[in-house]
Each structure stands twice: as structure tokens, then as C-alpha cells.
Amino acid sequence: MNWHFILTAGHIIGTVLGVGGATFAEIFYLKSARDGIIDQTESGFLKTTYFIMRLGMIILLFSGFGYLIWYRFTGQEALMYNPRFWAKMTVVLTIVINALLLQAKKISLNAGSAVSLTSWYGAMILGSWRGLEAGYLQILIFYTASVIAVYFILKTIKNKIKTK
Numbered sequence: 001m002n003w004h005f006i007l008t009a010g011h012i013i014g015t016v017l018g019v020g021g022a023t024f025a026e027i028f029y030l031k032s033a034r035d036g037i038i039d040q041t042e043s044g045f046l047k048t049t050y051f052i053m054r055l056g057m058i059i060l061l062f063s064g065f066g067y068l069i070w071y072r073f074t075g076q077e078a079l080m081y082n083p084r085f086w087a088k089m090t091v092v093l094t095i096v097i098n099a100l101l102l103q104a105k106k107i108s109l110n111a112g113s114a115v116s117l118t119s120w121y122g123a124m125i126l127g128s129w130r131g132l133e134a135g136y137l138q139i140l141i142f143y144t145a146s147v148i149a150v151y152f153i154l155k156t157i158k159n160k161i162k163t164k
């Protein structure tokens, strides 16, 4: 069992907890849209889910920096100099800032959950898509358009659920 295996195992566990958590947070939030109220049970589910997402991010940060140290000691620093990696780091930073804004109630739950959901899936796709031949700006323009699209899709779903 080598370091790369341990880091990848940690990174994938972090991804599962983060992306899985972001998905369930959205499902619980959509379910609460039915009566427009987040009751105690739903709020309990959301709190637990946010805790799991934070745990996922902590594991990703440790394994992610572990990868960078491993690159340094194995002379593979060049692997970091690609736009896909820096676009992913920008998306990861957005996840953290968005979570802090949501916690401080400085961003609406509608907007914050669209940013969170798109960013977690975006980071997972960017992390796994080794052959992606796109520039940093191209990736971020596509990412921003995806956040806006997801925002309106979720809003439409919520309105549909409410009227049922």
C-alpha cells in the first residue's frame, strides 16, 4: 500500500461525503419546499448533512495537500501547473466561501444551495477528468453558466412542488 493509494482512498471518501451530502441537502430542502417551512425534523436532517459535508471537505483538504506534498517529493510538481487543477481550486474556494455566507445568512438558501450543488459536482468532475483540454477561463465560464442554470432549474422544481 503506497502513499498515492492512501491519498486517493482519502480523496474519494471525501468526495463521496461532500458530493453525497450536497445532493441530500438539496433533496431535504426540496422536500421542505412543499409547505415552505423547514420544520424541526428537516432542520435536524440538514444540520447532520452539513456536518457530513464539512467532514468531507476536511478529508479532501488533507488528502489534497497530501497529494501536493507527494508530488513535491516525487518530482511531479508539473502536474499542478494545469488549468484544470487551478479551476478546481477556484471551485473549492467558492464552496468554502459559499458555506460561510450561508451560515452567516448573507446569501439566500436558493442561491447558496445552487452554488453548493454545482460546485461539489464541478470539483468532482474536474478532479476526475484527466484528459480535459480547456483553459482556466473557459472552465470557469462554463462553471458560472452551470451555477445559473442549476439555480433556475431548482427554482422551477421548487415552484412545481409548492403548487402541488
Ligand code: HEM
Binding pocket: 008, 011, 015, 018, 060, 061, 063, 064, 065, 067, 068, 079, 092, 095, 120, 123, 124, 125, 126, 127, 128
Ligand atoms: C470539493 C473538493 C474536492 C473534490 C470533490 C475533489 C475531487 C477529486 C477527484 C474525484 C480526483 C480524482 C481522484 C482519482 O481518481 O485519482 C481528484 C484528484 C486530485 N485532487 Fe481533488 N478534490 C477536491 C479538493 C482538492 C483539494 C483542496 C486539493 C489540493 C489542495 C486537491 C488536489 C487533487 C490532486 C492533486 C488530484 C490528482 C491526484 C493524482 O495525481 O492522482 N483536490 N480530486
